Amino acid sequence: MNVGSVERFGADELLAGLRDVRLRGFPDVAPYAEAELSIESVDPETLAPPQRYVLRDGVRTMHDLRAALAPHGLDPLALSGGGAYVTIDGDRIPVIPPIVEESHEPDGRTVDVVADGLHRVYAARALGLPITVIVARGLPREHPYYALALPDGWAGVAELDELPDGFQKKTYRNPDNYKSLFRQYNAVFPGVQQQRKRSNPDHLKA
Numbered sequence: 001m002n003v004g005s006v007e008r009f010g011a012d013e014l015l016a017g018l019r020d021v022r023l024r025g026f027p028d029v030a031p032y033a034e035a036e037l038s039i040e041s042v043d044p045e046t047l048a049p050p051q052r053y054v055l056r057d058g059v060r061t062m063h064d065l066r067a068a069l070a071p072h073g074l075d076p077l078a079l080s081g082g083g084a085y086v087t088i089d090g091d092r093i094p095v096i097p098p099i100v101e102e103s104h105e106p107d108g109r110t111v112d113v114v115a116d117g118l119h120r121v122y123a124a125r126a127l128g129l130p131i132t133v134i135v136a137r138g139l140p141r142e143h144p145y146y147a148l149a150l151p152d153g154w155a156g157v158a159e160l161d162e163l164p165d166g167f168q169k170k171t172y173r174n175p176d177n178y179k180s181l182f183r184q185y186n187a188v189f190p191g192v193q194q195q196r197k198r199s200n201p202d203h204l205k206a
Helices: 011-018 056-072 118-127
Strands: 003-009 036-042 053-055 082-087 092-095 099-104 110-116 131-137 158-160
Touching: 003 056, 011 036, 011 082, 011 131, 053 056, 053 118, 056 082, 056 118, 056 158, 110 118, 118 131
Parallel strands: 053 158, 099 131
Antiparallel strands: 003 082, 036 131, 082 092, 099 110
């Protein structure tokens, strides 16, 4: 991985940007606008994954990125704000901390669910390291994160080489329109969210 240069921006700019994030199905709703936002170093084990898989290549990429950014003084597992790295080919790739939401689950649990950045959290967990995340609390109950936390936590996350057809990635709050509550981070931080292969069963409609 060839890094030509890095850029940084502070926590205030990062959190202000997050407050502008909208929902795919409710474009007038900014779920973080009035939320309590903080940047915290946490034990990955305390976080709740909503996704049933990580891709081994994605985890390796996180390790490679950490090594490539180390000479530039930027650690994607310990970011106090946001930033980006520019490849020698001129591509600009953003790097922000994983985003964690306080989530009220249907079974009565309140958990800190990983809304974005699961591969980084998984990589930190594998290394036995803490990870710095953005924590959002006090979100509107009517616009929760669009997927539920896995009932068995990290034990329910499979390491895969690729997504098989028909693999349901998450348990969605609204299976009939599961992306309506999707947080559109890319609209504010272009390139943060990666598009993975579509694998969900046909009965799940975005």
